[in-house]
Amino acid sequence: xIRDPRDDAELLALVRRYVTPERRYLKxxxxxxxxxxxxxxxxxRDLREDAGLITPxxxxxxxxxxxxxxxxxxxxxxVSRRTEFREDVGRLLMASEVCCVxxxxxxxxxSFGTARDxxxxxxxxxxxxxxxxxxxxxxxxxxALQFIDLNLGGGQAxxxxxxxxxxxxxxxxxPHTQAAWDPAPSNLSLIRRLCAFVDECAEAR
Numbered sequence: 027x028i029r030d031p032r033d034d035a036e037l038l039a040l041v042r043r044y045v046t047p048e049r050r051y052l053k054x055x056x057x058x059x060x061x062x063x064x065x066x067x068x069x070x071r072d073l074r075e076d077a078g079l080i081t082p083x084x085x086x087x088x089x090x091x092x093x094x095x096x097x098x099x100x101x102x103x104x105v106s107r108r109t110e111f112r113e114d115v116g117r118l119l120m121a122s123e124v125c126c127v128x129x130x131x132x133x134x135x136x137s138f139g140t141a142r143d144x145x146x147x148x149x150x151x152x153x154x155x156x157x158x159x160x161x162x163x164x165x166x167x168x169x170a171l172q173f174i175d176l177n178l179g180g181g182q183a184x185x186x187x188x189x190x191x192x193x194x195x196x197x198x199x200x201p202h203t204q205a206a207w208d209p210a211p212s213n214l215s216l217i218r219r220l221c222a223f224v225d226e227c228a229e230a231r
Contacts, residue, residue: 028123029090037091040084044076044098051094054101055129059219074227077105089114093124100130104137105227112138116146119167120153128163129220132170136217137224139174147171148182155192158199168193169213173221 031038045051053061053069061069080102088099089111096118103111112135119131135143150167154160171183186193187210197203 027090028092031091031095037087037095040088041091041095044080044084044088044102045094047072051098054097056216056220058223059216070223070227073101073105077102077227080106082108082110085111086114089118093126096124096127097130100127100134101224104130104134104224107138107228109138112142112146116143116149119146119150119163122154122160122162129166129216132163132166132217133220133224136170136173137221139177141178141180144171144174144178144180144182147174148186151186151192155186155196158196158201161200161202164196164200165209165213166217168210169215169217172210172214173217 029037031041048069050069050072054073058066058069085099085103085108088095088102091099100115103115115131115134119128119135122128132147135147147167147170151164151171154162154164154167168183168186171186175181175183185191193210197208203209
């Protein structure tokens with residue numbers, strides 16, 4: 027069940043503490059890569075500080091909220107390296123209950139970067155590449171899986187991208203894509219750059 031902060035005083039307090047200051051929830055994604063240095067440095071400092079302060083129970087509570095809360099929580103999980111939330115993030119990615127969070131989930135799993143994280147991303151693709159009518163987060167999840175493959179050498183993405191495979195079929199059938207253009211390289215680049223931001227945050231803690 028998705029909780030509404032207006033109906034949950036505890037969640038509302040967490041939103042005011044971690045999510046809405048300086049509209050943080052809007053900045054956690056590709057837009058942070060375009061932020062000028064003073065602003066991005068401040069975002070990194072504040073995110074790093076909050077990642078160290080937030081408790082596991084507070085993260086769990088934020089993950090029960092809507093997209094703003096879940097996006098922020100996923101980034102705090104990534105920066106604090108709280109791998110105990112791996113399965114929760116994978117479950118929420120698979121459920122795709124709310125919009126605008128797929129990049130955050132993908133960055134979190136990619137930043138953990140283990141074989142289990144690759145399995146969770148691959149399970150998502152196994153389901154949603156078969157659903158071209160559901161334009162969710164297939165492209166960014168593919169980028170995250172490729173990122174882990176490059177580091178681990180697992181090659182999980184290869185089975186989707188082989189000629190005639192699920193990736194090619196999805197590109198051909200999804201109404202919002204262009205089969206002649208493969209978005210995977212640009213999404214791999216996005217994930218790589220966002221994970222570098224996470225790493226920089228985490229290493230400075």
